[in-house]
Amino acid sequence: MNDTIKAAELVKQAKICANCQNRGDLEQFLSDLCLLLRQVFAERSESLREEEFIEKQTCLQYIIFALSIVTEDQKLGIEEVLELLRTIFTALCAIEDDELAISFDTILRVIVKSARKLTQEDYDEALAKLLEVLDSPTIFKKSRIIDNIIASLPFSTLATSSVIPKFWPHCRALLINYEKWKNSEILENCLHCGLRELERKIASDSVVEQAQFIGELFETLLEISSRRNELRDVIRKIFRVIEQFFEDNGKVLILxxxxxxxxxxxxxxxxxxxxxxxxxxxxxxxxxxxxxxxxxxxxxxxxxxxxxxxxxxxxxxxxxxxxxxxxxxxxxxxxxxxxxxxxxxxxxxxxxxxxxxxxxxxxxxxxxxxxxxxxxxxxxxxxxxxxxxxxFIPSVDAIWTKIKADGSASRHIYSVVFTLSTCPEVDEGGKTIIPILLLPCFHDFRERVGTKRDNFRLNTSGRGPPMELRDLEKYAQTLEYRSSESLKLRAVNCALLIEKKTGHFVTLVAEMTISVFAKSHSNHITHCLPSLLIFLAENSQYDNDFLDCLLTKLCENQESYSEKTIIELCKTVAKIICSSASRTKQCAKCEKNQKMFVEPESNPNIKLEERSLTLFVKMFIENQQRYSEKVFGSFLEMCRGILIHVDSPRLPSIFTPVVKSLNLAFTPMAGLHFRIWELISWRNTADDKKKLQIYIPMLTRTLSSNIDPKELNIFMERVHKANLSKIAKVTVLSAMFADSAIKDDWCVIFNWISPFVRQNIDEHGNRSEQENIQAFFKRHTMIFTRCFLSRLFFDVSCTEELFNESKTRETIRSFVINIMIHFKFPNFISVLLFLRPTLLYWVLVSGARGQNHKLVCSIVDFLSQELCVASTSAAHHPMGSTDVQSLMTQRKTLITEMFQHLVQFSAFETCTGHKEVWSFCADHCGFTELDMKTAISSYRKAVFERLLLVTPQEFVYPSEGSFVVTELQKTYENLKKGEKFTLATGMDTRKEGIEFLFTFRLYFTDDEHFWMRERSVESFRVVLQNVKQEFLDTHWWIILATLRHSPSHLEATKLAWIQFVEQVHFSILRTNIWRIMTDLERVDDNGQVIECIWNRLKYANDIEKIANDNTMRRIFWLIPLEVEKKVDLDFTMGKSRRIFDVFEFIRQFSRYPSLLFSDNLCSKIDRGTIWKDDLPKLMGAITGILPACQSDRQRNRICTILQKMPICNSELADQGFTRWESTLNFFAEPTQLTQAVLEECAIVVETMSAAGKMKFADRTMCELQKFFAENNVDPEYV
Structure with missing residues (x-):
């Protein structure tokens, strides 16, 4: 087997080693690699033949590739790294061929890269071994080895090590002998070594040592000056560091x-x-x-x-x-x-x-x-x-002389003037230069301003008489028509930069600039923006004028402007608004992190041209695909700045297109998008119905695209953390739930229901988490339903496939079943009880608005067949000719069954399409006008009650064409044999009014009716206003109990209370005043109601008589200060308040648990008008009722009173110490321990205070507060 085949086998072995991640395989691979290196490069190779060179080169490439595969994922040990280095240097010593030796740069670079994974100590040891080779010329005599090592160390990216600086002498030696290097890479690497050493010295060495090294660098750079163009980038980096060195140590260099x-x-x-x-x-x-x-x-x-x-x-x-x-x-x-x-x-x-x-x-x-x-x-x-x-500097007088002599100014003159305008010594305040700069802009200026500035007197010469502004026209005429836009903008820029402008010259420059900007259509306008900011910093009275001008330019030219121009204009608008609001260079609100919500402020001084801004925002969002991320970021920053600082009721509607562009929430600009959404949510005063009309279509469109689940999770996390309105967060969760139902993928929504519920259900009570989750869905059933139907209809409208009824039914079934699962309802029927009416109503509304009627009817059929409370078994009816009549009958039956709900929903909702609902029912469900009359007659009481809860004014001022109200009126008049029907007579019919009152209470408290709660409170006021006096006086107790359950924070609750107080009989009010005042304490901002009560009491009694009535005198303690200022000009109330009345309030606390007296008591304590001996008794009595408080509000009021009482007998450790902390969560679950401790300590304090042992009472109070403070974080004690 020849060497090339062995090297190829080594690559296969490397791949196996990388996949298996086995240490034994790695050791075997490295052993084989070193062996192959020794075999291939064991002998000296002074003169290689071509085929021998190619074979060795091929082997080396295989070895490099194999080593790269292994070291990519696996970590070598220090001994293995050193063994590889020894083998490589042995091979290098044997190589005589320089071209072949160059290839070893790469394998050394792979080993050095692998060494970075070692510990710092081992990494330093590996670099030290390389340095040892460089420092041992007697052992390694070949200069090529030095070149190999330097080339293998990428100093620009090399990890930090104490050994790196020691390479610089060798790098410098290579730089000095630069002639032999045709490729500049090694020279650049050597300079990076010098840069690293310079940075190290600046960070740790003295200025003298730094200077010495900088001198060494300059000498080295001078040596390689002929190659400076090739090494430009790294040399520039070196000089940037040297420049910073000058800034930091310039004075030291002088001394x-x-x-x-x-x-x-x-x-x-x-x-x-x-x-x-x-x-x-x-x-x-x-x-x-x-x-x-x-x-x-x-x-x-x-x-x-x-x-x-x-x-x-x-x-x-x-x-x-x-x-x-x-x-x-x-x-x-x-x-x-x-x-x-x-x-x-x-x-x-x-x-x-x-x-x-x-x-x-x-x-x-x-x-x-x-x-x-x-x-x-x-x-x-x-x-x-x-x-x-x-x-050599020409005078402005000389320039004016030339202009007057020539009759106009040449471009060369303007070049000189532009230059002179930058020098304040030539013409302080620009008194003679500004008129020259105005000449090329004169036509635009006159077109904007007209003749109102013609009488301005201008100095055009130090010796001659001044001229008026109108006289400039004769010098401007010739020049004006050949003046380019760039020349005008240069003139404007110079005029803005002139320092110390005064009087009408500031006005001239401002109007001249706006005139030129208004006519400008090129990107050159950006050259003037920095100067404009400097000008406005000193002349803020023109902020609004320039804001209008710049917004108009953005609106007119956004399609022609370059991206850079749009960015600069947006940034400038944001800076002007910011500086105008804060009057500082840096605004704390705008400078805050984009991850944080910033509460907006109201600055009435900033006025924007809202038409241009509206059009610009709309067009920008419509064309957002044209713009880069950087442009969009500057646009969003501008929007954020406007929303933070500008006070205008139209801002939410202007920037709504930005929120609607929800795709931004899945881009790197998501942070800015959410900050803008938060600010719009904060400023938006629209009701929840209008917000839903925006949010539901917006979320439907966005979520219908295929978004990765990871991105959806990030989106949900951002929504959860964002400072958005509750309605926005609920709608997002509902849309996500609908998305999961359509896709049948619940992995995202599963993790977010509980966090959103905890954030939304913030009422304190004894409900479990399961009950809270159920309550959340009951409250927002309508939103979940609308989001689901919106998504269902949207997906069907976007597909070209034929309507699939079975798929639709399966989707709805999945939606309902998953409501039961995810919101922890005990069974299917418990969901249907409140879901069916809402689902049916909004399906019919969708049909009335023109949605696919086949899909609408299919959902109605599904509701009547499968989602039936009596039976939940599936009963699919195919659409055959024989079944059409049967289906119509089922639909009509369902609508008749739900008629009272449909009537109420139709009266409550005010969006488009509700008048056509009944037409749709007649056309597609067989529910005709005759059927409506029958349903009204059959469900008379229920229909009247439902309408009474949401639109009682229909019975007070009947609107024309209200079919339901007209038929209901006829039904009642037939029932009562011709007696005219009114709201009052309807309440008296068969004594049903009492039941209606109890239904009102149910709507005030039941989660199922949460969406109608505010409307029902408003309706209750109308009912109280129109019932008979006899009914009111007879059932006042039930009415009072109903008011007691009305939501305390609503303005409508306060108005209903006022209506009750004004109409109830005086004797009832007088006799039951303490019960009424006790219940009234639950209402937020109840001063107006108390004032109304006081006015009724005073109507029958003058204030002096009340002061002499021991029972009524106690009312003085309940009158708020703002009311007292209006009604008691003689200070009778303040003089008549007695502290023993407070003790009476406390004694009666179990019967009348009211603390309305607390504000006046705190005021007395603050003024020190309570007798010293009464303070311990008062402290004991107040502490005694603390365990009996019914709400956090009452506990906090008692804590406020106790905080104001001075600690008279405390130890040194308690000085500056607050007796009670209102933030302590006394009664969170479990309550047993805190309740027991409170009751015991209250008894101790009460007893000690009564016995005059204030020292012990104070100590007990202090220790009790410490007990709760120390244990407040522990759930066992909280």
Whole structure:
């Protein structure tokens, strides 16, 4: 077997070794590889024949490939690495053929890469062995081995090691002998070694050591200057590090003599290296350093001989630059030369004469080179240069004289003016330059502003009289029509940058800029944006004008603008809004991480042109496929900035297209998309019905595409963490559930139901997790149903296949069964009880809106046949001619059975299509108008009750054409023999009104009716407003009990309470005032209701009489401060409050558990108006009722009172210590221990306080608080 075959077999062995991951196989492979290397390269090969060379080369390639396969996944030990190196170097010593030896670079590189997987200590040992070879020329005499090792070490990516710096001397030696290297890769690698060593020294060594190494680098770079173009990238990286070194240590380099001299040597070397250019950008750094070194009274000592060569270089460069068309570096050479003259103590002005002569040749306005040369003269930094070049700068007076003489301004004049405008010393405040800059823009300016600025007086000469703005027209006419857009934008840019503008010049510049921007259609507008930001930082009164202008440009030109222009415009808009809102360079809200929600602010000062913004956002989203990720990111950042800082009610609707573009949530821009969604959700005041009209179609479209389950999980995690409204999160979960039902894939939704439920069901109670999950679905059945139907109809509409009834039935069956499984309902029927009415109604609505009627009827048939509460067995009826009548009968029966629900849903929902529902029922289900009348008559009470719960105003102000209400009215009037039907008479019919009140309570509390809860509270107020007084006074207790269960946070609850208080008989109100006030405590923001109660009480009694009534006087404690300010101008209430009334409230707490007195009690404690001896009794009494509190709100109020009481008898350790913490979760599950501890400590405190032993009472209170604070995190104690 020859060597090539053995090498090929070695590759097969490597593949087996890589797949098996067996250590024994790896050792055998390495043994065979080393053996083959020794056999192939055992003998010296001074002169190989062609076929021998090819065979050895082929063998080596096989060996490299085999070793790469093994080391890719497997880790070699240090001994194995060293053995491979020994074998390779033995082979290299035997090779005389340089071309063959070069191939060993690759195998060494593979071994070095494999060594990175070793521990740091072993890795350093491997590199040390390579270094040992380099340092032992007596053993390894061949220079080729040194080249092999250096070539195998990729210093740019090599892992950090303390051994790497020791390779630099060898790398430097190779760089010095660079002539033999045709390929520049090894030279670049050597320079990377130098870069790594420079970075290491800057991180750890002294400035002197760093400077020494930088000098060594400059010497080395000078040696290879002829190859600098090939090594440009790595040399630039080296110089970036050196530039940073100057920034960090520039002053140190000035102070130390040896460092000063070294730096000048570096500068000389750099100028020699770069020639007549500045390819690596370090010349300005040297220039600034030289100016800083010499531009003061104290001249540092530097040998004159050191300055000779750089002066000669500067002279040569200056002569060349003066005559070149682009003298970019002329100012740097002037500064360096002036500094060198000063260091050399050369003060002879004759040294500058030749410069004066050279410049004078070009110093006339008509010379196209003069503006660039003038710009270089104006940008010098050295004071000597400033003084010398002052005489070459033309005055603005001279320019105006030329303009007036010629009747217009030439482009050459403008080039000079643009240059002069950057120098504040020429024309402070731009008083004479700004009128010149206005000339090319005058037509646009006049078109926008008209003649209202014509009387502005302008100084066009230091000696002549001022002219008015209108006089500029004669100089602008000739130029205006040949002025390019770029010239106007340059003029605007210069005007914006002029410093210290005052008065009407600021106005002129602002209006001139807006005029030019308004006419601009090119990408050159971006050149002015940085200047605009500087201008607006000092003149924020123009923020809104420029925002409108820029948004208009984005709207008009987004299709023609380049991506870079759109990015810059979006960034500029965002920065203007941000700075206008915060008035700082950096806005804390905008600078926050994109992963965080930032609460928006309301800044009325920022006004946007909303029409342009709306159109721009709409068009941008529609054409989003045209834009790159970077453009879209800047657009979203702008949207985020607007939503954070701008206060406008239209913003949510303007940026809704961004939210609708939900595909962004599955891109790298997902973070920004969610932040915008959060801000819109925060600002959006639309009701939940309108939000669903946006969310459901949006989610349906997005999730219908094939999205990877991993991405869906990430999306759900982001939604869960985002600060979105509850309705948004519920809709996302519902849409995901629908997606799972359609795809019959539940792996994603399974993990997210419980987290979303815990986040949404935030009410405290004794419900288990299973009950909470069931409650969640009951509350949001309608959303789950709508999402499912939306997705079902969407998928059917997108497919070209014929309607498949059996597949549809299977999908619905899976949907219902998985509701039972995932939401933990005990059985199928328990789901159907509340799902069937909702599902039927929204299916009929879909049919009324034009969805596939075959699919709609199929779902209706499925509901009547399989999803029946009485029987859940499948009974498929094929569509035959004999069964059509049977199917119609089933549909009509189902609709009749669900009629009361359909009527209520139809009255409650207000979206499009509900009036056509009954038409659809008549056309496709056989449920005609006659059937409706029969159903209304049969279900009279149920229909009236359902409508009463959601639209009682229909019975107060009947709308024309309301068929159901009209028929219901006829039914009631027939029942009551002609008595006119009203809401009040309907409530009195057969005493059914009492049952209706109990149904209201059910709607207030039952999860199944959660979606209608707020509407039912509003309806309850209308009912109270229209029932008979007799009914109200008879059943007031039931009404009060119903109000007690009304959701406390709703505005409608407060209005219903006010209605009740205003209508109930005074005697009932007066007699049961404490019960009413106790129940009223449950209502949030109840001050308005209390004020209403007070007004009714005062109607029959004046305030002085109430003050003398011991029972009624206690009401003073319940009156909020804002109400007291309105009704008690004589401060009678405050004077009449007695502390023993509070003790009476506490004594009656078990009967009337109300703490409405707490705010006024806290106020008394704060003012110190409670007698000192009453404080311990009060503390004991208050603590005594703490265990009997019924809610967290009451416990927190008691804690607030106790916090305000000073700790009079505490130890040093308790100073600055709060007695009670309202954040402690006293009554979380399990409650037994905390309840027992609270009751026991309350008894102790109450007893000790009553006995006057305040010291012990305080200690008990402190220890109790510490007990809860220390154990609050432990579920056993919480």
């Amino acid at each position: 130390k003599k040896e460092l000063r001299e070294s730096t000048i040597s570096w500068m000389t070397a750099y100028m020699s290296l770069t020639g007549d250019s500045d390819d690596f950008g370090l010349l300005p750094t040297f220039s600034r350093w030289m100016v800083e070194l010499t531009d003061n009274q104290e001249v540092q000592e530097v040998p004159a001989a050191l300055c000779v060569e750089p002066i000669e270089q500067c002279v040569a460069r200056i002569k060349q630059s003066v005559t070149s068309p682009a003298p970019e570096f002329l100012a740097d050479y002037f500064d360096i030369m002036a500094s060198l003259f000063k260091l050399s103590k050369v003060h002879d002005e004759s040294k500058w004469t030749w410069i004066s002569a050279e410049i004078q040749k070009h110093a006339f306005i008509e010379n196209p080179r003069w503006p660039r040369l003038l710009a270089a003269l104006l940008s010098v930094q050295h004071s000597i240069c400033h003084a010398f070049f002052k005489k």
